[in-house]
Amino acid sequence: MNSRDAILGRIRAALRAPAPHAPAPALAAELFPPLRADEALPRFAREFAALKGVFHRSPDANDARAWVAGLAARRGFARVAAAPDDLCRDAVSGVPGAQTLEREACGAQLASFDLGVTACDCLVARTGSIVLTAQSGFGRALSVLPPAHLVVARRAQLVGEIREALQLLELRHGKMWPSMATFITGPSRTADIEKILVLGAHGPRELYLLLLDF
Amino acid sequence: MADAHERATVLKATATYTSKVAETKASFLDWATGRRQLHQRKWEAIHRLDFHLETFERRATARGARVHWAEDAAQACEIILEICHRTGAQKAVKSKSMITEEIHLNAALEEHGIAVVESDLGEYIAQIRGEPPYHIVTPVMQLTKEEIAATFHEKLGAPRDATAEDLTKTARRVLREVFLAADVGVTGANFLVAETGMIAITENEGNARLVSTLPRVHIAVAGLEKVVPRLEDLAGFLPMLAVSGTGQQLTGYNTLLGGPRQQGETDGPEEMHVILLDNGRTRLLADAEQREALHCIRCGACLNVCPVFKGVGGFSYDTTYQGPIGSVITPHFRGLREWKHLSYASSLCGACSEVCPVHIDLHQHLLRNRRNAVDAGHVGAVEWIAFRFWAWAMRSPFAYELAARAGRIAQRLSRLLGVEGSLLDPARAWTARRAAPTLAPESFREWWRKRKASERKPS
Numbered sequence: 001m002n003s004r005d006a007i008l009g010r011i012r013a014a015l016r017a018p019a020p021h022a023p024a025p026a027l028a029a030e031l032f033p034p035l036r037a038d039e040a041l042p043r044f045a046r047e048f049a050a051l052k053g054v055f056h057r058s059p060d061a062n063d064a065r066a067w068v069a070g071l072a073a074r075r076g077f078a079r080v081a082a083a084p085d086d087l088c089r090d091a092v093s094g095v096p097g098a099q100t101l102e103r104e105a106c107g108a109q110l111a112s113f114d115l116g117v118t119a120c121d122c123l124v125a126r127t128g129s130i131v132l133t134a135q136s137g138f139g140r141a142l143s144v145l146p147p148a149h150l151v152v153a154r155r156a157q158l159v160g161e162i163r164e165a166l167q168l169l170e171l172r173h174g175k176m177w178p179s180m181a182t183f184i185t186g187p188s189r190t191a192d193i194e195k196i197l198v199l200g201a202h203g204p205r206e207l208y209l210l211l212l213d214f
Numbered sequence: 215m216a217d218a219h220e221r222a223t224v225l226k227a228t229a230t231y232t233s234k235v236a237e238t239k240a241s242f243l244d245w246a247t248g249r250r251q252l253h254q255r256k257w258e259a260i261h262r263l264d265f266h267l268e269t270f271e272r273r274a275t276a277r278g279a280r281v282h283w284a285e286d287a288a289q290a291c292e293i294i295l296e297i298c299h300r301t302g303a304q305k306a307v308k309s310k311s312m313i314t315e316e317i318h319l320n321a322a323l324e325e326h327g328i329a330v331v332e333s334d335l336g337e338y339i340a341q342i343r344g345e346p347p348y349h350i351v352t353p354v355m356q357l358t359k360e361e362i363a364a365t366f367h368e369k370l371g372a373p374r375d376a377t378a379e380d381l382t383k384t385a386r387r388v389l390r391e392v393f394l395a396a397d398v399g400v401t402g403a404n405f406l407v408a409e410t411g412m413i414a415i416t417e418n419e420g421n422a423r424l425v426s427t428l429p430r431v432h433i434a435v436a437g438l439e440k441v442v443p444r445l446e447d448l449a450g451f452l453p454m455l456a457v458s459g460t461g462q463q464l465t466g467y468n469t470l471l472g473g474p475r476q477q478g479e480t481d482g483p484e485e486m487h488v489i490l491l492d493n494g495r496t497r498l499l500a501d502a503e504q505r506e507a508l509h510c511i512r513c514g515a516c517l518n519v520c521p522v523f524k525g526v527g528g529f530s531y532d533t534t535y536q537g538p539i540g541s542v543i544t545p546h547f548r549g550l551r552e553w554k555h556l557s558y559a560s561s562l563c564g565a566c567s568e569v570c571p572v573h574i575d576l577h578q579h580l581l582r583n584r585r586n587a588v589d590a591g592h593v594g595a596v597e598w599i600a601f602r603f604w605a606w607a608m609r610s611p612f613a614y615e616l617a618a619r620a621g622r623i624a625q626r627l628s629r630l631l632g633v634e635g636s637l638l639d640p641a642r643a644w645t646a647r648r649a650a651p652t653l654a655p656e657s658f659r660e661w662w663r664k665r666k667a668s669e670r671k672p673s
Contacts, residue, residue, distance in 0.1 A: 003285045008267070011264045011499060015499065022257065023254045031247075103480060134479050138480060141481050179476045179479060180426075182423065184467060194226070201419035202424055203424070
C-alpha cells in the first residue's frame, strides 16, 4: 500500500471514533463593527499610514503623473519598472527613463530596479491592505523584489472587509486562478530582534499607493 | 533552565507582545464569538479530514502542483532529497517553518551535500548561532540586540555596536544573494485551502514570497491538519492569527500560492510540490478526546502567556513545539512515556486555554495526558506508593496528623544530619534541584486545638 492510501485509511479509521461532542454552532456574527460606506476611504488612509505606507489621492490624471514624477525625483528612483497596464503606464509617463515591462521580463532581473509599479485587484479598508495577484501584479517578483513598490488603484477598487476581498478574487479568478495572490499590509517588516520594528526586511522598505479618484 | 538575563529578555518581549495584542483585540466586535467560529471551522475541517485533503490534492494537482504524502519525517526528507537530485539542485533557501524543524530537514539536506540557508531573520540568526528556534513564532526571543550584534560581528564582520536596523540590513544584503542563487525554495504552509487547491503563507518579511518566486522549484511542507474547506474561511483565520501571533491587525503578507508558473505568467517556479505530512498526526486524530489539539494554527499565543514557558525558556522543552501546545501534542508525536513530564510541568492556570484563538482547552489536555500516563502505567513504583499513601492519609485525620508530625521530625533530623539533598536523602529526586519548604513548627490543627482550649478556660 502506498503512503497516500495508508494515511487516508488511518484518517478514516481514526474518525470512526466519534468526537465527545460537536461544537455548538457558532453565531454567524461579524468579527468587526460594520464600516459605513463613507468610512471606508478615511479608514483605509488611516490604516495604510499607520503601517508606514504613503498614500496619495489624485483628483485627475495630471496630478497623478506629477505626483509620481515628484516622488521619483525626490527619492532618486532612477530605474523604474512598470507593469504593462494602462493605469501604470500612464502614472509613470512623467518619470524620465521609466520602463514599461514586456511579457518576458521576469524574476531575478527585477532586482536591479529601484521602484516597481503595479496595479492591484482591490484595497481592503479594514486593514489598509492591498490585494494583488500574479496577474494584476505582473508576476510574483515585481511587487516584492525592488526596494520600493508603488501601487496604482482606482477609487472603485476599495472594499471594506477581508471577506469581501476574498469574494471578489473568487468571482474574478474562480475559473482560472493566477498562481499567486497576496494581501500586502504595509511595507516589508520584521520585529525579530527585541521586538523592535524594522522596515524593509526582505521585501520593499517603501510602499506607495496612488489612488485615482476620478 | 533559563538564567536571569534570558528570563528578563523573554519577559520584556512577552510584555511588548501582550500590550500590542490588547490594542488590536479591541478592534474586534466580539473576540469570543470569533474564537467559537474558528473552532467550529477547524472542527469541520478535522472531522472530514480525508474528504478535504482529497479535494485539496485534486485541485492542487489540476493547477500543476504535485502533491506527496509522507508517513513520517524520514519519508518527507526522502521526497525532498529526491526532488533535489532529480532537478540537480545544489542550493536551497528556506522561509520560516516549524514543520521543517520537526522533520530535521536542514540536517538531511546538508548530509547530502545540499547547502541550505534560513531566510527569516530570526531563523537566520538561530542558524548561524547553531541553535534551534527558541519559540515557534519568535525564534530568537531570548537574545538581546547586543548578543545578536556579537554573533553578526563574529560570523559576518558587522560592527559590534550595530542597531536592530543595521543588523536587518546586513541580513538583507547577505540573503539577497542567497535568494538569487538558490535552486530550490522550501516553505511551510499556514493553511491548505481545499476548495481552490492553494496553500496560504503568512509572514512579515517578504522572504516567503521570494522563496516561492525566485528558485526554479518550490517545495511546501504542511501538516495534514492545516487544511481548511473554503477560501472564505481565511477571512476569520488571517486576522485572528495575526492578532494572536504578533498583535498585528493583519500580518504583512498573506500569500496564496496555487501551482507553479501558469501559462502566460512572467515568473514563478517551474515546479511546485506540496508534501502532506502525518508523522503522528493520525495518532492524535484517533484520540477523539484530544483531537481538537489538531486545530492549532501555531500562533504562539499560549507560549507568550505561559508562566512555565517564561520561567524555564524555550530550550528546556527540547521539542519542536514549545509551551502548552508542545506539551499537549509532543507525547502523541514522540511517545507518552518519554514526553509525559511536560504535561506535569504546568500550574494548570489555564492562561493558555484563555488566549487560544481556536479555543483549544489546552490545560484540560495537559490533565488528560497525565491521566493517560497513569493509566498506561508510565509511573515509577515509588511515585505510585507515595500517592497511594498520600490518598489514604488525606482521608484519615489520624493518619494525616501522624504523617505530618513524622514529617516534621524527619525534616529536622535530616537537616541536622545534613542528609537533605545528599545521596542518602529518600526524597532526593525532589530535593536535588529544589529547596524543600520548611514544615511549620505547629500545624493549623494543633494551633486550633490550643486556641479552643484557651477559650474554654475561665479568664
